[in-house]
Amino acid sequence: MTGAREQPGADPEARLVAPSRSGARGPEVAAVEQRLVFGEVAEQYDQARPSYPDALFDTVIEHGGLAPGDAALEIGAGTGKATRGFVGRGIAVHALEPSPGMAAVLRGHGIDVEETTFEDWPARPGAFRLVFAAQAWHWVQGADRYEKAASALAPGGTIALFWNQGREWTGDMGADNDAAYAEHAPHLVGGRHFDLDRELDELAAVPSLTGVSKRVITWEQRYSTAEWVTMLGTHSDHRILPEEQRARLHAAVGDVIERHGGFVDFVYDVNCYLATRV
Numbered sequence: 001m002t003g004a005r006e007q008p009g010a011d012p013e014a015r016l017v018a019p020s021r022s023g024a025r026g027p028e029v030a031a032v033e034q035r036l037v038f039g040e041v042a043e044q045y046d047q048a049r050p051s052y053p054d055a056l057f058d059t060v061i062e063h064g065g066l067a068p069g070d071a072a073l074e075i076g077a078g079t080g081k082a083t084r085g086f087v088g089r090g091i092a093v094h095a096l097e098p099s100p101g102m103a104a105v106l107r108g109h110g111i112d113v114e115e116t117t118f119e120d121w122p123a124r125p126g127a128f129r130l131v132f133a134a135q136a137w138h139w140v141q142g143a144d145r146y147e148k149a150a151s152a153l154a155p156g157g158t159i160a161l162f163w164n165q166g167r168e169w170t171g172d173m174g175a176d177n178d179a180a181y182a183e184h185a186p187h188l189v190g191g192r193h194f195d196l197d198r199e200l201d202e203l204a205a206v207p208s209l210t211g212v213s214k215r216v217i218t219w220e221q222r223y224s225t226a227e228w229v230t231m232l233g234t235h236s237d238h239r240i241l242p243e244e245q246r247a248r249l250h251a252a253v254g255d256v257i258e259r260h261g262g263f264v265d266f267v268y269d270v271n272c273y274l275a276t277r278v
């Protein structure tokens with residue numbers, strides 16, 4: 001089964017724009033439209049999307065030698081699922097988020113946010129000890145995006161780009177889920193896997209960064225049928241389906257889960273890419 005296709009797995013948001021994050025990514029206008037759909041379902045996103053495990057935050061903080069009060073820049077904060085992990089550890093996060101709907105939910109969590117894309121953000125060279133993006137860096141465009149992120153770091157600062165990557169469902173449940181997609185959204189069958197490890201090369205190519213590494217942190221979350229379907233509705237490749245088609249697909253996926261026990265134990269690997277500003 002190809003669980004990653006419809007899930008937070010291989011980052012389905014990236015799927016329809018996956019051809020490249022380094023310039024050759026499909027029609028730019030399509031990417032822009034798809035990346036802005038999150039605001040339509042900001043509350044649902046906040047409720048249904050997975051967060052990140054404690055070990056992820058601890059790993060990044062240890063890598064950066066960060067202490068309470070240190071300044072961090074977050075790119076694409078959304079509703080703050082990663083923001084809160086760092087803020088809760090005393091890090092002073094400056095959050096960037098272009099979607100007004102997502103930003104409103106983030107503010108509701110008591111976190112200030114600058115409503116802008118990273119591309120439009122006026123750079124603040126050397127201002128941060130940490131620059132991070134959670135499930136968001138693939139939306140950032142522009143050939144200079146790595147250099148711009150690195151330049152926001154003080155010497156010795158850390159850049160951390162991470163994604164929850166869900167493991168594929170297996171067995172009969174996986175096969176049944178594939179059949180549901182084949183019937184209701186065949187273009188999503190199999191998905192388009194996001195080659196996250198490209199980050200290793202992209203980061204290594206930035207002259208002002210050194211010590212590129214990858215950490216993988218595995219964790220698991222149980223979803224009820226309703227929770228799973230609600231989460232699917234926050235994924236951009238599902239959001240851009242016509243409403244009736246989306247409803248049929250979600251009903252079919254819900255039926256699959258119900259037939260197989262009424263819950264999903266979903267395994268995530270957080271893929272975290274780290275580098276240090278020279």
Ligand SMILES: C[S@@+](CC[C@H](N)C(=O)[O-])C[C@H]1O[C@@H](n2cnc3c(N)ncnc32)[C@H](O)[C@@H]1O
Nearest residue numbers: 035076077078081099117118134135136139140
């Ligand atoms: C999948 S969500 C991730 C949100 C949050 N970081 C999380 O982990 O749940 C991607 C976020 O990136 C934002 N985004 C899209 N394009 C962006 C850009 N060019 N610069 C900054 N953020 C962007 C979207 O509005 C959305 O909130």
